[in-house]
Amino acid sequence: METLINPQGTNDQNPFNEGKTSQAYSRIDPIYEQSAIEAINFVDPLKHNGAEGLVIDIGAGTGVSSEVILKTGVKNLVLVEPSEAMLEQAIKRLADKAEYCKLHAEDLNDKFNSNVDLAYALNTFHLFTDLSKFLASIACALKPGGCFVFNISTPTYGFEKLSKEEIATIKANKDFYTKLNESAPNEILIYTIALLDKIIDCDFTEVFTKDSVEQIFASVGMRLEDSTEVIIKMQADYQRNIWSMMAQSFVSDQKQIDDLVKSIELPEELHIRQAIFKLVNQS
Numbered sequence: 144m145e146t147l148i149n150p151q152g153t154n155d156q157n158p159f160n161e162g163k164t165s166q167a168y169s170r171i172d173p174i175y176e177q178s179a180i181e182a183i184n185f186v187d188p189l190k191h192n193g194a195e196g197l198v199i200d201i202g203a204g205t206g207v208s209s210e211v212i213l214k215t216g217v218k219n220l221v222l223v224e225p226s227e228a229m230l231e232q233a234i235k236r237l238a239d240k241a242e243y244c245k246l247h248a249e250d251l252n253d254k255f256n257s258n259v260d261l262a263y264a265l266n267t268f269h270l271f272t273d274l275s276k277f278l279a280s281i282a283c284a285l286k287p288g289g290c291f292v293f294n295i296s297t298p299t300y301g302f303e304k305l306s307k308e309e310i311a312t313i314k315a316n317k318d319f320y321t322k323l324n325e326s327a328p329n330e331i332l333i334y335t336i337a338l339l340d341k342i343i344d345c346d347f348t349e350v351f352t353k354d355s356v357e358q359i360f361a362s363v364g365m366r367l368e369d370s371t372e373v374i375i376k377m378q379a380d381y382q383r384n385i386w387s388m389m390a391q392s393f394v395s396d397q398k399q400i401d402d403l404v405k406s407i408e409l410p411e412e413l414h415i416r417q418a419i420f421k422l423v424n425q426s
């Protein structure tokens with residue numbers, strides 16, 4: 144199997160540990176909400192042991208995806224999130240409607256033991272630093288027959304064909320990371336730029352594909368039951384807000400970040416394609 148490298152995960156630092164990142168997160172809530180709605184439409188949590196089923200939201204962040212899950216009527220939801228700053232925002236949002244667990248996805252088995260009916264990891268999978276540890280951890284946490292649902296988009300995921308709008312979006316992303324790297328040279332940024340170049344050329348050897356997802360989960364007895372692709376359309380301003388938030392992990396001067404983000408030419412509407420996967424624990 145080809146090596147799958149996680150561009151963000153090459154660095155142990157979780158950008159979401161920063162207090163200011165967790166506060167800036169609210170500027171992009173509607174985008175994450177949109178993608179959580181897509182995932183929930185694809186896999187309805189109530190079909191997994193009804194309202195009483197144990198559902199976990201891995202990398203729950205400030206609780207945007209969890210709020211969407213709760214709206215379906217789920218009663219037993221646990222937010223799993225390693226960043227204290229993000230958890231604080233989630234607790235403000237959801238109070239006693241859910242439970243909270245400060246934990247990395249790689250350590251789920253410290254808390255869950257074959258008792259989870261359904262686990263979501265939304266806009267988070269690309270951040271897991273130790274993939275083999277995560278695979279063992281999710282397989283232990285799920286009940287036999289329990290499901291794991293996650294979404295993933297470029298640059299971590301490779302699609303066979305990209306539309307003109309998606310290529311424009313990826314080029315704008317590349318432009319952003321190239322300029323950011325000029326202000327704050329960093330191994331992750333260089334890696335991301337190289338990866339985006341490859342994706343524009345449709346060379347997907349170093350990113351996840353449907354086949355590689357199927358293969359890596361099969362190694363822990365989990366079967367890929369279904370997958371789909373959705374397009375999240377976002378106005379250019381939202382994309383700028385996401386970049387501005389991510390840039391805070393690399394550059395501390397806000398004016399420099401604002402100038403950098405303003406300098407990128409963007410199509411009016413950006414197209415972010417996401418793949419959503421549903422895996423079933425067979426053991």
Ligand SMILES: C[S@@+](CC[C@H](N)C(=O)[O-])C[C@H]1O[C@@H](n2cnc3c(N)ncnc32)[C@H](O)[C@@H]1O
Nearest residue numbers: 159175202203204207208226229247248265270
């Ligand atoms: C982009 S946010 C997504 C939040 C939420 N799922 C949503 O859709 O709004 C990614 C979250 O993953 C968390 N994260 C990073 N590394 C993680 C890990 N190893 N295990 C679990 N969560 C992690 C970050 O702290 C952050 O809160």
